Amino acid sequence: MAKPIKTVQTVVTAVDEPARGVKRLVLADPDDWELPPFRPGAHIDLHLAKGLVRTYSLCNEPTDNRRYEIAVKCEADGRGGSRFVHEELRVGTALGVSLPRGGLKTHDQALNVFIAGGIGVTPFVSAIRDLREKGRTNYVLHWASSGHPVLPGMVADAFADGHVHLYNTAIEPRPSLAAILKQYGDEAGAFCCGPTSMLDAFDAATASWPAERKHVERFTPPAFARDDNAAPYTLVLAQSKKEIVVRPEIGLVGALEELEADVSVSCAGGICGSCRTRWLEGPPIHNDSVLSPMQRQHEVMVCVAGCAGPRLVLDI
Numbered sequence: 001m002a003k004p005i006k007t008v009q010t011v012v013t014a015v016d017e018p019a020r021g022v023k024r025l026v027l028a029d030p031d032d033w034e035l036p037p038f039r040p041g042a043h044i045d046l047h048l049a050k051g052l053v054r055t056y057s058l059c060n061e062p063t064d065n066r067r068y069e070i071a072v073k074c075e076a077d078g079r080g081g082s083r084f085v086h087e088e089l090r091v092g093t094a095l096g097v098s099l100p101r102g103g104l105k106t107h108d109q110a111l112n113v114f115i116a117g118g119i120g121v122t123p124f125v126s127a128i129r130d131l132r133e134k135g136r137t138n139y140v141l142h143w144a145s146s147g148h149p150v151l152p153g154m155v156a157d158a159f160a161d162g163h164v165h166l167y168n169t170a171i172e173p174r175p176s177l178a179a180i181l182k183q184y185g186d187e188a189g190a191f192c193c194g195p196t197s198m199l200d201a202f203d204a205a206t207a208s209w210p211a212e213r214k215h216v217e218r219f220t221p222p223a224f225a226r227d228d229n230a231a232p233y234t235l236v237l238a239q240s241k242k243e244i245v246v247r248p249e250i251g252l253v254g255a256l257e258e259l260e261a262d263v264s265v266s267c268a269g270g271i272c273g274s275c276r277t278r279w280l281e282g283p284p285i286h287n288d289s290v291l292s293p294m295q296r297q298h299e300v301m302v303c304v305a306g307c308a309g310p311r312l313v314l315d316i
């Protein structure tokens with residue numbers, strides 16, 4: 001029998017619609033205990049239904065430790081997660097969520113330049129609220145939206161203090177990220193979250209920047225092409241002592257499902273960190289956008305991984 005994936009039990013305590021097509025949900029412990037701590041802009045996986053796990057950024061500040069607040073835009077052409085959130089979740093719904101992961105490491109001294117596209121503002125809302133709570137003003141938000149921005153009320157103080165620059169792409173061209181970043185010199189740290197075209201522009205504009213001064217938050221996985229000619233290999237689960245031959249047509253995730261392994265897959269594109277797993281023998285072929293070279297020596301994002309040898313042994 002499959003081991004249940006460990007989750008934190010929460011209940012939906014509030015739902016509203018701050019903008020058309022965007023729902024904001026507040027999750028809390030059923031008995032109002034404190035929730036596991038998180039960094040500004042960290043992610044949680046929502047376990048929505050069997051096999052339906054989706055990852056969202058927290059948009060409240062970490063000191064707000066009795067609530068997880070998320071904002072979800074309904075993607076009519078998406079994979080079904082946001083539609084489920086919009087149609088099925090209401091006040092009182094019980095929901096299992098993962099421990100928070102990741103988050104933004106803002107700079108204490110340098111200017112933090114946040115660049116957001118539409119709903120991609122959510123991790124920066126959390127970071128801005130966190131900085132303001134600490135009395136810091138070393139941030140600026142450049143925020144492009146088609147029409148009215150979502151969630152402006154959550155950063156009302158930042159607007160009032162002149163720290164937010166809006167771009168309405170329904171009536172003006174998309175802003176030049178290179179021009180925006182150029183004005184801040186060599187000391188600023190820059191963060192970007194938005195649609196793929198914006199992230200590509202950010203990557204190009206910061207290509208020569210050191211890694212510690214730039215950070216990209218992706219919510220759309222890059223296209224991942226399965227290699228139909230990959231050689232089969234044996235997948236071994238070291239703890240449960242199960243094994244299976246992984247053929248290209250089922251892939252690693254399909255093989256893990258067949259073994260009923262305790263791995264949570266959310267984005268299925270190597271960007272969210274949900275399926276992070278320790279490996280013992282391989283080596284794996286890494287295709288994710290999450291792990292550092294050091295982390296890859298022991299860990300793998302199984303949703304997009306392959307194996308370069310005859311056996312892949314995972315520590316599960």
Ligand code: FES
Binds near residue numbers: 267270271303
């Ligand atoms: S499920 Fe998101 S990185 Fe694997």
